Amino acid sequence: MTTAAGNQQPLLDVQHVRKYFPVNKGVLFRRPVGYIKAVDDVAFSIAPGETFGLVGESGCGKSTLAKLILLLEPLTDGEITFEGQAVTRLSGDPLRKYRGTVGAVLQDPFSSLSPRMRVREIVGDPLTVTTDTPKRQIDERVAEVLDQVGLNPASASNYPHEFSGGQRQRIAIARALSAFPRLVILDEPVSALDASIRAQIINLLKALQQDLGLSYLLIAHDLGTVRFLSDQVGVMYLGQLVEKSTSRQVFTNPLHPYTRALLSAALPVRPDVQREEVVISGEVPSPLDPPSGCRFFPRCPAAMPICETVQPLLAPAEDGHEVACHLYPTSVPQGTTAAGSRGGG
Amino acid sequence: MRTLADTGTTTRLVRARQVGGLWRLFRKAPLIPAVILLAVVISAVFARFLAPEAPTFGNLSDAFIPPAWVEGGSSAHLLGTDSLGRDVYSRIVYGARVSLIVSIFAIFIAGSIGTVMGLASGYFGGRVDGVIMRLVDIALALPTILMALVLVAVLQPGVATVIIVIGCLNWANYARQIRGEVLSVKERDFVILARSIGSSPARIMSRHILPNVFNTIIVLATLQVGSVILLEATLSFLGLGVPPPEPSWGQMVAEGRGFIVVAWWMALFPGVAIMLTVLSMNLMGDWLRDLLDPRLRQI
Numbered sequence: 001m002t003t004a005a006g007n008q009q010p011l012l013d014v015q016h017v018r019k020y021f022p023v024n025k026g027v028l029f030r031r032p033v034g035y036i037k038a039v040d041d042v043a044f045s046i047a048p049g050e051t052f053g054l055v056g057e058s059g060c061g062k063s064t065l066a067k068l069i070l071l072l073e074p075l076t077d078g079e080i081t082f083e084g085q086a087v088t089r090l091s092g093d094p095l096r097k098y099r100g101t102v103g104a105v106l107q108d109p110f111s112s113l114s115p116r117m118r119v120r121e122i123v124g125d126p127l128t129v130t131t132d133t134p135k136r137q138i139d140e141r142v143a144e145v146l147d148q149v150g151l152n153p154a155s156a157s158n159y160p161h162e163f164s165g166g167q168r169q170r171i172a173i174a175r176a177l178s179a180f181p182r183l184v185i186l187d188e189p190v191s192a193l194d195a196s197i198r199a200q201i202i203n204l205l206k207a208l209q210q211d212l213g214l215s216y217l218l219i220a221h222d223l224g225t226v227r228f229l230s231d232q233v234g235v236m237y238l239g240q241l242v243e244k245s246t247s248r249q250v251f252t253n254p255l256h257p258y259t260r261a262l263l264s265a266a267l268p269v270r271p272d273v274q275r276e277e278v279v280i281s282g283e284v285p286s287p288l289d290p291p292s293g294c295r296f297f298p299r300c301p302a303a304m305p306i307c308e309t310v311q312p313l314l315a316p317a318e319d320g321h322e323v324a325c326h327l328y329p330t331s332v333p334q335g336t337t338a339a340g341s342r343g344g345g
Numbered sequence: 346m347r348t349l350a351d352t353g354t355t356t357r358l359v360r361a362r363q364v365g366g367l368w369r370l371f372r373k374a375p376l377i378p379a380v381i382l383l384a385v386v387i388s389a390v391f392a393r394f395l396a397p398e399a400p401t402f403g404n405l406s407d408a409f410i411p412p413a414w415v416e417g418g419s420s421a422h423l424l425g426t427d428s429l430g431r432d433v434y435s436r437i438v439y440g441a442r443v444s445l446i447v448s449i450f451a452i453f454i455a456g457s458i459g460t461v462m463g464l465a466s467g468y469f470g471g472r473v474d475g476v477i478m479r480l481v482d483i484a485l486a487l488p489t490i491l492m493a494l495v496l497v498a499v500l501q502p503g504v505a506t507v508i509i510v511i512g513c514l515n516w517a518n519y520a521r522q523i524r525g526e527v528l529s530v531k532e533r534d535f536v537i538l539a540r541s542i543g544s545s546p547a548r549i550m551s552r553h554i555l556p557n558v559f560n561t562i563i564v565l566a567t568l569q570v571g572s573v574i575l576l577e578a579t580l581s582f583l584g585l586g587v588p589p590p591e592p593s594w595g596q597m598v599a600e601g602r603g604f605i606v607v608a609w610w611m612a613l614f615p616g617v618a619i620m621l622t623v624l625s626m627n628l629m630g631d632w633l634r635d636l637l638d639p640r641l642r643q644i
Contacts, residue, residue, distance in 0.1 A: 179542070
């Protein structure tokens with residue numbers, strides 16, 4: 001895929017975004033006793049025509065981030081800009097246009113299509129809601145996108161239950177594309193599908209991106225999918241990005257211990273070849289009460305004393321490869337003694 | 346050749362299975378209740394042709410004629426006559442009309458109010474939900490018949506009043522049930538996607554959620570018909586329903602009550618009509634629920 005030049009204006013820019021969910025207690029007087037920090041200071045951007053892959057364990061905030069970009073939840077803090085415009089401050093027509101310009105495909109194609117609507121209504125819905133297109137043109141557009149995703153345009157008058165899982169996901173993709181989006185959010189687009197169908201859908205997504213010049217935000221826990229589709233990859237842990245770089249760099253030269261463990265846990269292409277194994281123990285800590293310092297330190301195989309107290313910053317370590325880990329001197333915040341930041345990794 | 350024959354057999358088998366599937370759908374349909382309800386509907390619609398006499402026509406010299414098969418009965422009055430000499434059978438046939446009209450319209454009103462309340466309550470949640478659900482609690486805590494009596498006494502008696510009163514007293518069940526359904530449907534991905542493109546709450550509720558809770562509404566409505574007919578009969582029995590001489594089953598039972606010793610047929614036959622209709626409606630409702638809502642099966 002094209003690797004967009006760094007000086008290009010990003011299509012989507014996410015800056016210092018936070019989303020805290022209050023936890024209320026009390027019978028008569030409900031008051032917040034704490035906050036679940038689902039997304040805590042995350043920043044990344046997506047260039048036109050590029051794919052940004054987000055990986056991480058379940059519950060790390062990937063899907064919350066998607067919801068924030070789709071404006072399904074208000075931001076606690078931070079800014080999301082789309083083509084230079086702050087989307088959280090949009091209203092009226094520009095907001096309506098933004099809603100159409102960002103499509104979404106969700107995980108379960110059985111839940112994402114209303115069983116009581118015909119394919120025509122489902123696929124045409126974004127166009128109906130975000131534009132004033134006349135009905136006849138909507139029907140034409142529906143036929144067009146159905147053709148693009150490899151379905152028979154005549155199937156527009158059928159109901160979702162008449163299709164298989166793979167075909168349903170194609171309908172969901174057609175729906176996301178109908179209002180001419182520039183960015184499509186793919187939240188685990190293939191994880192509910194059979195392995196054989198999975199490859200078809202991934203290839204379809206790749207072909208659509210090339211044909212239509214789409215940008216993707218790909219959220220997946222399947223590293224193979226992310227590696228194949230993404231130009232840039234961000235690794236999330238407990239609401240924060242711990243590593244961010246090009247897909248190639250993250251997969252061939254992971255810097256963060258968590259990324260290493262994640263890659264090590266993925267099924268290898270050649271199981272007979274001996275690999276370095278990084279095993280992490282324990283569970284993901286509760287986002288209600290995240291560990292002090294580096295959030296990964298209780299499970300980290302390379303933890304040092306500084307990790308317990310000082311939170312590492314996401315900073316460039318080597319040629320554009322950003323990582324938040326005290327193993328790399330750039331991550332140590334200024335003004336903190338770098339004592340103990342040396343050491344093996 | 347062999348293959349062709351095999352294909353033929355397979356096609357036949359497939360067809361047989363499809364027909365079988367359709368048959369299985371209706372096999373468990375309760376036949377007798379269906380026939381009874383059909384008879385009630387036909388009576389209501391074609392009362393003019395089925396009843397030998399007008400329901401309000403009475404000849405005092407023909408009063409208290411017993412049913413045809415009882416000694417002293419006349420073949421002109423199959424189920425006998427009442428204290429004013431009116432044909433009981435004719436009045437029951439015409440009375441079906443009142444029962445049907447009242448139940449259809451009252452349920453339509455109750456269902457509409459309840460559905461809107463349930464949708465709003467489930468979809469918006471929070472304060473809206475709190476207010477509506479407390480209203481539901483209040484509505485369910487009120488003694489229905491007592492409230493109906495008070496309301497009918499205040500308003501003009503008549504079919505329209507009965508419909509409105511019953512409609513306004515029965516919405517709470519719908520609201521509560523629909524709310525529960527909406528709570529689960531609104532978390533499904535297609536609703537989340539509809540929100541992501543900025544659909545208005547009204548559009549999401551009407552186009553995305555309502556069609557997916559419609560089965561529940563239909564099932565509830567069917568199950569309510571029985572109790573609505575009973576309520577109408579009760580109100581008419583207490584003299585606050587359909588005003589005489591318009592025939593209504595409940596009112597006929599009330600009139601017959603005074604003559605139960607001398608003319609038992611006056612109260613018995615409309616009573617049997619009420620019982621059979623309500624029972625049939627409930628059985629049909631159970632069947633429909635099983636058919637449309639597989640989750641409630643075996644309960």
